Amino acid sequence: MPRRYFEDFPEGLSVELGSVAFTSEAIVEFARAHDPQPMHTDPVAAQSSIYGGLIASGWHTAALVMRLLVENYLAAESSLGSAGLDELRWPHPVRPGDTLRVRAMVVESRRSVSKPDRGIVKAVVEATNTDGATVMRATAINFMLVRPDPGA
């Protein structure tokens, strides 16, 4: 893959990031470590919850989406980290057996005024299940280096 910088993330860019699958084992393992609520860790208790069965922690979904962002969206040569996210939402539960497709769409891309070596890129990131339901949506805010001056 060619080296990519701030200039390669213009407003309107849409990137398919691939897909991720959830097993009940992985759902329980992640939740035991990070979000040990019965709806995520105990299939029997989850059955009598409002969800009617085990669902993934939203943080598990976020972690798998982040991995796809690193592999297929961000570039190691220019990624300077993130300020955070606006409106992280989990509108629909993720269940064992679900496979999600993930997409990022750049909605804002501007050069920093105070630090001209970088730009700020905002992207709407969406994960969708095979029924077409959006299970996670967020606006990610990333700092990226501008392309180095070849004469410098």
Add this chain to the structure above:
Amino acid sequence: MPRRYFEDFPEGLSVELGSVAFTSEAIVEFARAHDPQPMHTDPVAAQSSIYGGLIASGWHTAALVMRLLVENYLAAESSLGSAGLDELRWPHPVRPGDTLRVRAMVVESRRSVSKPDRGIVKAVVEATNTDGATVMRATAINFMLVRPDPGA
């Protein structure tokens, strides 16, 4: 601990959730699985980054904060899950050796009109390092069951 429901999370409630510590081993392990960027996984490469050394993935911080929310804020008998978060921010990096104190403050608490068995509780969650710098801030939105009618 007594059973807690929506009514136990009034606006203005402030809860100290405890503290979490970060080692470089844990930072690298989490990031290799979920956020494999050099600033999080490679101490040598991180040295020459804008951060001057290894920093934790923001998702790692979020996961440890979530665990404290489950252990010391949410109640298994009433937690119905989360719609998401507003303005998740990582204003300051987390470094190996850092210990964070975490606090949740309820900023909005209202009974659901469409589903009267539950309420919506918004809380600002903040993690602060020992220098007093805020390293994570977010507004979490949680659904919680109201206290059951003892006559029902």
